Amino acid sequence: MSTTTLPTDGFTPAPELADVLPPRKERSRLGMFIHRHPTIAVGGFMVIMFILMAIFAPLLGTVDPTALAPAKRTRAPSEIYWFGTDMLGRDVYSRVIYGSRISLIIGFAVAFLSAVIGLFIGLISGFIRSVDAVVMRIMDGIMSIPSILLAIAMMALTRASVENVIIAITIADVPRVSRLVRGVVLTLREQPYVEAAIASGTRMPTIILKHILPNTFAPVLVLATFLCASAMIAEATLSFIGAGTPPIVPSWGNIMAEGRALWQVKPYIVFFPALFLSITVLSVNLLGDGMRDALDPRMAKRI
Amino acid sequence: MSTTTQPLLEVKGLKKHFPIHGGILGGRTGYVYAVDGISFSINRGETLSLVGESGCGKSTVGKAVLRLYPITAGEVRLDGNRIDNLSQSDLRPLRQRMQVVFQDPFSSLNPRQKLRDIIAEPIINFGLASGSELDDRVGDLLDRVRLPRDAMYRYPHEFSGGQRQRIAIARALAPGSDLIICDEAVSALDVSVKAQIVNLLSDLQDELGLTLLFISHDLAIVEHLTHRVAVMYLGKIVELADRTTLFGTPHHPYTRALLSAVPVPDPTVKRQRIILHGDVPSPINPPSGCRFHTRCPFVFDRCKVEEPVLRDVGLGRMSACHLDVVPDTVPNQPVVAEAAA
Numbered sequence: 001m002s003t004t005t006l007p008t009d010g011f012t013p014a015p016e017l018a019d020v021l022p023p024r025k026e027r028s029r030l031g032m033f034i035h036r037h038p039t040i041a042v043g044g045f046m047v048i049m050f051i052l053m054a055i056f057a058p059l060l061g062t063v064d065p066t067a068l069a070p071a072k073r074t075r076a077p078s079e080i081y082w083f084g085t086d087m088l089g090r091d092v093y094s095r096v097i098y099g100s101r102i103s104l105i106i107g108f109a110v111a112f113l114s115a116v117i118g119l120f121i122g123l124i125s126g127f128i129r130s131v132d133a134v135v136m137r138i139m140d141g142i143m144s145i146p147s148i149l150l151a152i153a154m155m156a157l158t159r160a161s162v163e164n165v166i167i168a169i170t171i172a173d174v175p176r177v178s179r180l181v182r183g184v185v186l187t188l189r190e191q192p193y194v195e196a197a198i199a200s201g202t203r204m205p206t207i208i209l210k211h212i213l214p215n216t217f218a219p220v221l222v223l224a225t226f227l228c229a230s231a232m233i234a235e236a237t238l239s240f241i242g243a244g245t246p247p248i249v250p251s252w253g254n255i256m257a258e259g260r261a262l263w264q265v266k267p268y269i270v271f272f273p274a275l276f277l278s279i280t281v282l283s284v285n286l287l288g289d290g291m292r293d294a295l296d297p298r299m300a301k302r303i
Numbered sequence: 304m305s306t307t308t309q310p311l312l313e314v315k316g317l318k319k320h321f322p323i324h325g326g327i328l329g330g331r332t333g334y335v336y337a338v339d340g341i342s343f344s345i346n347r348g349e350t351l352s353l354v355g356e357s358g359c360g361k362s363t364v365g366k367a368v369l370r371l372y373p374i375t376a377g378e379v380r381l382d383g384n385r386i387d388n389l390s391q392s393d394l395r396p397l398r399q400r401m402q403v404v405f406q407d408p409f410s411s412l413n414p415r416q417k418l419r420d421i422i423a424e425p426i427i428n429f430g431l432a433s434g435s436e437l438d439d440r441v442g443d444l445l446d447r448v449r450l451p452r453d454a455m456y457r458y459p460h461e462f463s464g465g466q467r468q469r470i471a472i473a474r475a476l477a478p479g480s481d482l483i484i485c486d487e488a489v490s491a492l493d494v495s496v497k498a499q500i501v502n503l504l505s506d507l508q509d510e511l512g513l514t515l516l517f518i519s520h521d522l523a524i525v526e527h528l529t530h531r532v533a534v535m536y537l538g539k540i541v542e543l544a545d546r547t548t549l550f551g552t553p554h555h556p557y558t559r560a561l562l563s564a565v566p567v568p569d570p571t572v573k574r575q576r577i578i579l580h581g582d583v584p585s586p587i588n589p590p591s592g593c594r595f596h597t598r599c600p601f602v603f604d605r606c607k608v609e610e611p612v613l614r615d616v617g618l619g620r621m622s623a624c625h626l627d628v629v630p631d632t633v634p635n636q637p638v639v640a641e642a643a644a
Contacts, residue, residue, distance in 0.1 A: 192411035196471070199369050200425035200478065201398040210424075214415045 037294050043286030050280050054101040062094035065250040074266050083272040086258055095250040096272050102251035103232045103280060106166055110231035111224040113170045118177020119220055123208065125178065126185025136182065139175035147172035148237055155243040165244050169231045180223055184216045218295035225288030229281040236277055252277045309383045310344035311514045312368065312401075312482055317341050317377035319360070319367045323587065336586050337363040339538035340377070342613075347481070350508065350515040352525040354561070355535035356583055361518045364535075365484045368516070369403055370394055381482070399429045402475035406487035408467035412459040418445075418470055419455035425478040444473040447510075448503060465496035472503065476511070484516045489524060501528050522565045526550050534558045537586055537594040540613060544620035554622040556599050556629055593625070601629060 034041040053060065069089030077084045083092035121139075125132040142150065147169075154168035188194055188211065197207050238244030239253025240260075247254055252273040259269030318340050325332040338360040345351045353361045367374050370386070379387040386397055402425070405411040412421055422441045426432050432440050442452040448469040459467055468488065475483050485504065489497045505528055507513055519525050525532060532549045534542045534557065542555040553559045560577040579598045584590050590597050596606040605625050613623045 192405040192407060193413045195366070195371050196403060196405060196411055196474065197413075197424065198371060199398060199401075199403045200474065201395050201428040202424060203395075203428075206428075210416070210420075211413055215413075 037290050039286050040290030040294060043283045043288070043290055046279070046283030047287055050100055050283065051104060053097060054104050057097045057101060060097055062097050063091050065090060065094040065098040066248065067091075074262065074269075076266075077268055084266070084268045086255070086269050087262060090250075092255065092269055092272055095255050096252065096276055098250045099252045099255060099273060100276065100280070102162060102245060102249060103235060103277065106162065106169070106235045107228040107232040107280075107284065109166045110169045110173060110234075111228035113166065114173035114177050114227055115220050115224040117170070118174045119181050119216065121174065121178035122181025122216075123185060123212070126182045126189070127208070132182070135178075139178055142172065143175045143179075145172075148234060151234060151238055152241070152243045155238060160244065160246045162245055162249065165235055165238060168238075169234050172234075173227050173231070176227065177220060177223060180219055181216050184219055185212055188212050188215055218292070221295065222288050222292040225284055225291065229284040229288070232277065232281055232284070236273075308346065311347045311349075311382060312516065313344040313378075313380040313383070314364075314368065315342045315378040315380075317364065317367060317379065318375040319363050319372070320375045333587055336538050336589055338367060339589070341533075341535070341538070341540045342377075343533050343540065343543060345482070345514055345516060347514055348508070348512045349531065350517055350529045352517040352519060352529040352532045353535060354519055354522060354525055354532060356561075357520060358583055358586065359535045360538040360586070361520075361535050362486050365403065365486045365516060365518050369398075369401065369484060396429070399425070399478040400480050401482040401484065402478065402480040403484045403486060404468070404471045404475050404488040406491050408464050408471060408491060411471050412467055414459055416458075417455065418457055418459070421459070421470065422455070422473050422477050425474060429478050431478065440477070441473075444476055447476060447507065448473045463496075464492055465499060468492060468496075468500050469503065472500075472507070476507070480513075482514045482516065484518070486518045487520070488517070490519065490521060497524065504528065522550075522561060534561065537583060537589055539594055539623065540621075541595065541624070542620070542622045543613065544618070544622075548618050548620050552618075554616055554620055554629060555595075555624050556601050556626075557595050558622075559629070560600075593623070601626060 067090060069085070072081075072085055072089045073087050075081050075085040075089075081091055081093065083096060086092055086095070121135060125135045145153075150172045151165075151168040154171060155164060158164040158168075191211075194207060194211050197211055202210075235244055235251065236253035236256065239251050240257045242257065244253055245251045247258075255273040256270050259266065259273075263270055317338055318336075319338040320334040320336055322331045323333045323335060324330065341364065343351060353364060355361050366372060368379055370379075370389075370391070374387050377387065378385055381397060381400060386394060389397070419438070419441050422444055423437055426437060426440055438455070441455050445452050445454055450466065450469050450473070454462075459470065462470065471488075472483075488504075489500050492500060501524055504515065504517075508515060517525065517529060526546065529546050531543065531545045533540045534549070534555065536557050542549065542553070542558045544554070549558065550562065553562050556577075560579050563577045577600060579600075581598055584594070584597055590607075591610075592608045593599070593602075593606040593611050596602045599606065603625075609625070611623045611625045613621045616622045616624075616627065
């Protein structure tokens with residue numbers, strides 16, 4: 001029953017609990033998540049914004065990013081041309097917005113492909129010693145070549161296209177993932193809980209599936225986000241030196257490469273794609289950092 | 304033993320040598336003689352403790368019996384049937400009967416599995432239960448190790464070291480095993496928790512008729528819980544006797560040195576500490592003759608050339624020493640009163 005019915009003659013009634021205790025902060029689930037993992041929240045939000053931007057590029061006040069307008073070359077940023085125009089009169093704003101499609105596709109594709117292939121190779125070489133010796137020497141060989149040089153060489157052998165850029169960067173990244181996975185597998189194999197699983201009659205496939213794989217996901221996911229970020233930079237680098245996506249494709253690297261000649265007089269042509277690239281890479285890295293902390297189950301119940 | 308009952312576990316001449324790889328081509332440059340021919344047997348419902356300094360190969364024995372790695376030589380029999388020459392797939396059904404509890408309760412449980420999945424794993428492996436029956440069994444096992452039933456929906460990191468060791472024991476009990484190998488199972492725990500776990504193990508042994516191979520370096524704990532003790536030094540058993548004989552009248556000089564190192568919680572007790580000098584020799588290149596001769600206070604010429612065999616020296620005690628009667632006191636060492644200040 002409520003406290004108001006209690007006799008109060010001669011006594012000052014005790015203050016109700018609500019008055020004594022500070023008001024409890026009511027947080028929604030989303031609020032709790034943001035409070036616990038601010039880096040994931042910020043990085044994830046920004047990555048989602050970039051993805052939305054790439055998907056809805058035609059609705060964001062853009063024009064055809066490849067449309068030439070020789071009469072309106074190298075215009076400075078204005079209310080018509082938000083980021084100005086390049087030396088062929090193309091709208092830099094539209095090109096930058098459309099360019100995010102290329103960067104994101106290449107970043108995600110490289111991260112996904114190298115994670116899957118690297119996970120597979122790493123698991124096999126972590127478990128089979130004879131394969132390990134051969135595969136890891138090949139991986140060492142690939143890693144001994146600077147990845148950007150390797151990618152340039154790969155591009156020199158093939159036709160310039162988005163798929164070939166993805167393949168070239170993936171080949172350079174696979175050894176990184178497979179070495180990480182192999183290392184994790186070798187440590188996990190020696191873990192007492194894996195030995196206990198063997199001793200309690202668990203079959204090898206189950207051990208790999210239940211005890212090894214789940215424990216490799218977190219480091220692989222974290223590495224994959226960093227590879228995603230570095231693939232975006234690698235794509236821009238390749239395009240910048242003319243070894244990446246074909247010049248007709250509006251990728252951030254291509255826009256910067258074309259603006260390079262006018263850098264000193266028209267810096268905005270280079271500045272905007274560079275800014276977008278930096279922010280995208282930063283947000284992907286933030287996401288990766290946050291996930292590294294959050295995916296450790298020992299930190300999951302952090303207050 | 305005068306009874307005709309077969310020992311549950313019988314180990315004969317067990318050897319485990321780890322190859323050392325070195326050089327540019329990774330060739331074999333030698334061996335670590337971790338376990339070098341040891342024999343013992345454990346009867347049903349009995350506890351045999353394997354004690355010794357770190358590095359003497361006692362954990363290797365446990366893992367070799369479990370076949371967590373291949374055995375170099377020797378025989379392991381479970382209920383009279385050889386298991387050392389079985390393939391892993393033939394061995395699998397027999398694993399139901401022998402389980403292990405490891406030292407470190409933090410790394411012996413998969414951090415990504417809930418307790419229910421950890422404890423249910425052996426039950427599922429041997430097809431012993433499924434569905435709601437499985438949950439009941441896991442709950443019963445948690446009862447057995449004195450943990451609340453609803454703990455099964457939690458992760459290992461939510462528990463303390465002692466509680467985690469209870470979880471590991473529950474997992475070891477899960478398939479209804481007869482033999483549990485406790486590999487330093489209480490060494491990583493605090494003294495009070497250690498006592499709880501030791502008592503739990505003894506209770507479980509009484510309730511379920513478990514057979515324990517208790518690997519430890521902690522003689523005080525061993526004395527509390529074991530029936531028989533095997534003392535190991537550098538991959539060999541130097542003395543094997545029942546508890547009262549070994550702790551009351553130790554025979555082998557190494558056993559005596561070990562026992563004299565056990566702290567006595569009474570500052571007025573005067574006793575002779577046998578201080579061993581030097582380190583344990585390397586198991587890569589063990590000493591000739593008796594392996595203990597480099598540190599033995601009673602060493603004489605024969606020890607350096609002839610290796611003593613484990614033989615009966617009376618009272619059902621096996622000892623690997625050339626001396627039939629080992630002197631009670633060591634020359635040139637004073638009787639000390641510890642913490643007499």
